[in-house]
Amino acid sequence: MSSRTYKDAVDHLNSLQSNAAVLEALRASGGRSSEFAIPEMLEYLGRIGYSPSDLNRLNVIHITGTKGKGSTSAFTDSLIRHAMPEWKVGLYTSPHLVAVRERIRINGAPISEEDFARFFFEIWDRLEQNDTRANPDTSAKPGYFRFLTLLAWHAFLTLKVDATILEVGVGGMYDSTNIVPKPVVTGICALGLDHTAILGKTLAAIAWQKGGIYKEDVPALTVNQPEEAMEVLRQQAIDHKASEFIIVPPTPGLSDIKLGLSGAHQYQNANLAVHLAKTFLRLKTHWRPQNGLVAARQYPIPLTNTQPGSSTAHIPSRVLIVPCSVLIFNCTNGRSGKSFLAAMLAKAAAQLQLYGRSDDASQFFDHVVFCTNVTYADGGFKGDLTTLAIPEADLAQLKTQHDLASAWSSLVPSFPNDNIHVLPSIEHAINLVRELRSQHAEKQLDVLVAGSLHLVGGVIEVAGLSKVAL
Template sequence: MATRSYKDAIDCLNTLQSNAATIEASRASGGKLIKVAIPETIEYLGRIGYSVKELNALNVIHVTGTKGKGSTCAFTDSILRHAKPEWKVGLFTSPHLVAVRERIRINGAPLPEEDFARFFFDVWDRLDQNQTRANPSTFIKPMYFKFITLVAYHAFLSLKVDATILEVGIGGEFDCTNIVPAPAVTAIAALGIDHTSVLGKTIPEIAWQKGGIYKEGVPALTVDQPEEGLKVLRERAAEKKASEFIVVPSTPGLSDVKLGLSGQHQYQNANLAVHAAKIFLHKKAGIEPEAGLSEIYVKALQKARWPGRCQMVTDPRHPSTTWFLDDAALRPIEGPSWPTRILIFNCTSGRSGRSFLETMLDQAASQLFLLKSKDMQEELFDHVIFCTNVTYADGGFKGDLTTHAIAESDLAELKTQNELASAWRSLATEFPENCVHVLPSIEHAVATVRQLESDGAVDVLVAGSLHLVGGTIEVADLAGVAL
């Protein structure tokens, strides 16, 4: 049989995506489907030839949280690679920006296409060859995220990594990453109301979910949390019989380090990573933890990268255009002239998008007032673009960015994008109507930016969806500077 390619793997993987109807059915179940995720994942793992005990060999640092878990993983990964350069360090995160293989990294680099394809089809074929299931109604193959998690376990075990940083997908207690019996360290980044809030969850309920990653005999770390969340996490640590519960204290000297990830909030994530790494390196490498930061830690924090998040890049083909990716802050207006400023925005729901836009405008207005900038709320942008996450103008997706989660009728009618535009008009009542653009694809949005570049310098903020950010990197040809 001919060798199966990376593209073949992505095509197969995309058949495992949940469609809009499946997602709605899961929500309607009240969480019942989520609660079978752990036993199902364990069964799938067994069907590809592994026991859960074998996952302990991965030497896992398990990280969850509402905000900052990905950044915490990136900092932790950088610290381990700098402290133990001879090690092979695995990193599993989600979602990806441009290529699925970004989710599974070895020593900071995404798996090469040929390696990803090889491990992918190992798992694919083993599930086909061993179809014995405890429940015959269970799918022969798991859905998208769970399948990639299995590929990550198989890749890391096959490559014999020395350490693994494992980021939770959603929640914690019932997430399919939560089957490792004895991770070395567990850590929880900031709690808050995120996309799970559509299910009406409160901070204590979210804390209960996140605290599900704590394990018996394993240090349970967290950043400082809202009081009601911290109480639940402390109770969960006791319930799970964690070896210790630590609200990580500040690290001397950390505030003086220029972090590789932008944003003041990253210091909290870096601090959590420092404490998790120190405990891990003490347990697994016998390195006594220092009170402050060694030169190795400082360099690691400076060199940490997490593409597409709070990132500012200059367009390689249009040097007068600057892209601000995810929630990176635009530069304040200074001097008699300034760039044309454009917002490209999308999210999964126009209704939740209104809240996001309102918060963004309110926070921008307060910051601009403090900076005594000429900007005011309705002058923050010259143009706003609401587009879908569809990659190309012909209606097609880049293979790695394909999604079936949005109803085709919603895409055809641009339902969410029109809801967002309506919300914008109600929030910024004086904003010029002809400067609000509702577009069917990311390629249309980038083309609009290119047209506006003829007027001079341009600053573009891309926010609301990492799939949108990844698609923009692809279409605007920013991979060389952003990834």
């Protein structure tokens, strides 16, 4: 291969995505049996030259949950880095906003394009050179997320990190991250039905899946859960022979501190992160908690005997609060867009009331834009943002976007039809915003982008905001 740049790596990575037709067939069939998930991942790991025990060298904090696992991972990363500033700390999360290398961070920063490309092709070559498979039905190369998980482990092992915060992708029991034999500590955030209710799963079934990350002789932590879920987690801890099962108690003083991530729910995530970090440091160092502070972003969380520093707990564009007059929105095909929009309007109304304002939440926006996640007006994607999961017919007819526009009209019947825009790409949406800004140069034009993280990433890219947002 003559060229092995970051772009080449991303192009190769995108070739591992499943297209919309394959995904639909998998959904219809119930998906590949979960019994193959872990054995296949172990086989891929062996083919690139590692054994499961090698992963124990990463000193893993393994985190899952329905809500908050990304935030908890970010808080935990910040706390560990501030408590042990001389350490090299790895963080693996998903998805990414603008560049896929955001998923793999060292001391808070994404690995460089050069390192990503180098590690990527080292794994790619090893898989091609060692194609022996125990099961001939196993794909020669892993899928997109599995490959990135292997890449993260290879990068962290090569760079010799001292600690790794590992966020589960989906579920827990059969997730590709769940082959570390002995993490240092495991934690489960709030459980709910948000992403799985449509699959007919019960809360108990979800808890069983998430509790699958608990390991023998490893502390098993969780936030307070509904009793149905808590009983299952408790039993999972017993079945997996966890060293202890802990429902994390409140951290004194935490609720009085302004966190680096917005939202009241973040205090539960930060509290779990504090206990994960404390447990990790107790087991891996001679550190003991004293009366002191450690920073989550620029704000302190009680944890260590060090002074607040520059560590940050930051997830780009997960939570941004701005006054808005234009809404740009999209959501994944098949999800209930009308429910999402209704919930957003209800939340806006509640917030306006909270701040003593009499504004009509339905008139909060002057314009609403429903566009696809396609990056550019010519129909192309930025390499890092490429997705093959959108049905071609849906894209051609903008079915999802027209459905969203109809939902908005039914929710806000008084909203002017001329101010509801259905557009084929993110670039079209940004061009519209720029046009509106030129028409209303006398006043500030604020924009809210919501519904899809892929949409947010695309807007950041097309609007040229990468350096500001990330």
